[in-house]
Amino acid sequence: MATSTQLTQVNTRQVLRWLAGHLRPYRWRVAGAVVALFVASGAWLALGQGVKYAIDKGFMGDHPGILNQAAVAVLIICILASLATYCRFYLMTWLGERISADIRMQLYGHLLHLSPSFFSKVRTGEVISRFTSDTAILQTVVGMSLSMALRSTVTFTGALILMATTSPLLTLCVLLAVPAVLVPIRILAPQVRKYARLSQDKIADLGAHIDQSLHEIATVQAFNAQSSEARHFDQRVADAFAVARQRIHYRSLLIGLIMVLSLTAILLIAWIGARQVFSGSVTPGELSAFLFYAIMAGGSVATISEVIGEVQRGVGASERLLELLASPVDIADGKQELASLNQAPALHINNIHFAYPDSAPLFENFSLSVEAGETVALVGASGAGKTTLFQLLLRFYDTQQGNICLADQPIASLKLSALRSQIAIVTQESVVFATTVMENIRYGKAEATDEQVIEAARNAFAHEFIEQLESGYATQLGERGIRLSGGQRQRIAIARAILADRPVLLLDEATSALDARSEKMVQQALSSLMQGRTTIVIAHRLATVQHADRIIVLDKGKIVAQGRHEELMKSDTLYREYAELQLLS
Numbered sequence: 187m188a189t190s191t192q193l194t195q196v197n198t199r200q201v202l203r204w205l206a207g208h209l210r211p212y213r214w215r216v217a218g219a220v221v222a223l224f225v226a227s228g229a230w231l232a233l234g235q236g237v238k239y240a241i242d243k244g245f246m247g248d249h250p251g252i253l254n255q256a257a258v259a260v261l262i263i264c265i266l267a268s269l270a271t272y273c274r275f276y277l278m279t280w281l282g283e284r285i286s287a288d289i290r291m292q293l294y295g296h297l298l299h300l301s302p303s304f305f306s307k308v309r310t311g312e313v314i315s316r317f318t319s320d321t322a323i324l325q326t327v328v329g330m331s332l333s334m335a336l337r338s339t340v341t342f343t344g345a346l347i348l349m350a351t352t353s354p355l356l357t358l359c360v361l362l363a364v365p366a367v368l369v370p371i372r373i374l375a376p377q378v379r380k381y382a383r384l385s386q387d388k389i390a391d392l393g394a395h396i397d398q399s400l401h402e403i404a405t406v407q408a409f410n411a412q413s414s415e416a417r418h419f420d421q422r423v424a425d426a427f428a429v430a431r432q433r434i435h436y437r438s439l440l441i442g443l444i445m446v447l448s449l450t451a452i453l454l455i456a457w458i459g460a461r462q463v464f465s466g467s468v469t470p471g472e473l474s475a476f477l478f479y480a481i482m483a484g485g486s487v488a489t490i491s492e493v494i495g496e497v498q499r500g501v502g503a504s505e506r507l508l509e510l511l512a513s514p515v516d517i518a519d520g521k522q523e524l525a526s527l528n529q530a531p532a533l534h535i536n537n538i539h540f541a542y543p544d545s546a547p548l549f550e551n552f553s554l555s556v557e558a559g560e561t562v563a564l565v566g567a568s569g570a571g572k573t574t575l576f577q578l579l580l581r582f583y584d585t586q587q588g589n590i591c592l593a594d595q596p597i598a599s600l601k602l603s604a605l606r607s608q609i610a611i612v613t614q615e616s617v618v619f620a621t622t623v624m625e626n627i628r629y630g631k632a633e634a635t636d637e638q639v640i641e642a643a644r645n646a647f648a649h650e651f652i653e654q655l656e657s658g659y660a661t662q663l664g665e666r667g668i669r670l671s672g673g674q675r676q677r678i679a680i681a682r683a684i685l686a687d688r689p690v691l692l693l694d695e696a697t698s699a700l701d702a703r704s705e706k707m708v709q710q711a712l713s714s715l716m717q718g719r720t721t722i723v724i725a726h727r728l729a730t731v732q733h734a735d736r737i738i739v740l741d742k743g744k745i746v747a748q749g750r751h752e753e754l755m756k757s758d759t760l761y762r763e764y765a766e767l768q769l770l771s
């Protein structure tokens with residue numbers, strides 16, 4: 187089972203650069219948000235000056251007219267500040283939504299190019315969790331928390347400057363208090379971030395568990411494993427909760443400490459200020475304005491301390507997303523296009539060596555040639571390497587030595603799209619997507635017309651049963667096509683390959699037995715599919731080996747015999763045993 191530790195690690199600088207890169211296309215909106223931010227903060231700060239003016243000139247100077255002017259000024263400032271806040275809030279939330287949407291698209295695009303070997307290491311549930319919950323966190327952080335942090339930083343700086351112009355001595359006292367507030371931030375913020383990340387990992391773990399058990403729900407229920415699955419899940423939930431508790435603990439501690447420190451500092455400063463008013467060195471209006479700013483500054487610090495945990499969480503989430511994006515595409519794309527072929531190409535596998543990562547070699551000095559238009563049946567015990575050969579031909583894995591040639595061109599030099607567009611594959615477990623029958627078949631050739639799809643279905647002996655479905659070709663197939671029988675699913679997969687009309691066919695026959703009628707139809711569909719193509723079939727049926735031009739008997743990555751069915755039945759004991767025990771007749 188894979189965990190995040192198997193992914194490429196990234197650091198904070200890479201995360202920040204990556205986020206900045208995503209913001210760059212929207213630089214005007216970022217600029218707009220920043221301007222709105224300054225306007226709003228400036229307006230709130232100007233209120234303090236209004237307070238000072240009203241107290242010193244209005245109250246103390248006994249001029250009620252000035253109070254009216256001050257009230258109008260305050261109203262204008264409030265309206266301006268509210269408008270600017272609307273703009274800031276709208277733009278920042280927009281940016282949060284936009285960036286997470288962009289990242290989701292970028293990530294999905296990247297994942298589609300990672301080879302199957304990546305997905306054999308990393309659990310899909312984990313990937314899905316990163317996709318959904320980590321991008322959602324990022325959305326909140328960019329849209330809300332970051333905006334609050336920025337606003338508070340600007341307000342804090344502005345308040346500090348205005349405090350300094352009002353009373354330098356009191357400001358000095360405030361500045362002395364700042365480091366006391368920064369200490370808990372420096373100590374506790376990394377802890378918040380660490381547990382935020384761990385918390386996301388645990389949530390991903392839950393996602394992976396749900397994904398697996400619900401996908402295989404029939405097996406879970408058939409083995410009465412509900413309670414043991416639930417127990418495992420409960421354990422994971424408890425683990426996730428324990429980590430979340432740690433995160434909450436550090437966050438609460440951070441908020442509490444900062445509050446107590448900043449409030450104590452404000453109280454102390456108010457006390458010193460009050461004494462200065464008595465001594466006459468500060469006017470009551472100045473002290474009121476100063477306290478107004480001090481409370482604003484204190485409030486900003488409190489907000490920063492609250493959202494800093496969120497921002498740390500966002501950095502944690504970004505790290506996890508970036509790790510997925512940093513997973514390299516391990517199959518290097520070739521450069522050459524394939525010249526158009528006027529007949530099915532030959533395949534030559536020349537002296538290849540291949541071992542799966544961290545495994546013993548499977549193929550050593552292995553060679554096999556399949557002539558143009560030939561049908562070769564592969565037979566052999568489980569684990570002989572039949573499926574692996576298909577994986578190598580499609581370049582899901584690369585060989586460590588030797589080469590594979592398609593129409594005399596090494597496949598490693600071909601563009602992956604050029605190579606794969608020559609090959610149609612029908613897998614053992616016929617893959618059916620959760621969409622209509624029509625779209626399922628059209629997957630073989632996106633531009634095919636409805637008529638071409640129906641023609642392919644006819645050739646795959648599928649038209650008849652499709653017509654009988656409740657909405658014919660428009661029938662929605664459930665997830666994994668649960669509404670079709672095994673034989674029907676196979677024929678849909680065959681129709682898709684017929685429609686794709688590619689010169690090379692890799693066919694992994696289903697091992698499950700079908701009833702005689704379905705069997706006959708699947709066989710007919712297959713022979714219509716193989717016509718005029720270079721075909722390699724992993725054979726599980728007697729009819730297939732009997733019709734093959736050549737049978738290759740594989741054992742532990744080696745060819746142990748080859749020939750036609752009748753010859754091998756006479757000459758090869760391994761094959762005879764295999765044919766008698768394994769082939770479905």
Ligand SMILES: Nc1ncnc2c1ncn2[C@@H]1O[C@H](COP(=O)(O)OP(=O)(O)OP(=O)(O)O)[C@@H](O)[C@H]1O
Pocket residue numbers: 306542543545548566567568569570571572573574575
């Ligand atoms: N992704 C993988 N990573 C590591 N080893 C693998 C991987 N896939 C297959 N193998 C190993 O490679 C060997 C050949 O497997 P392969 O699937 O090619 O056999 P096969 O002949 O197709 O078997 P079957 O008829 O059961 O499908 C087996 O020993 C298997 O354990």
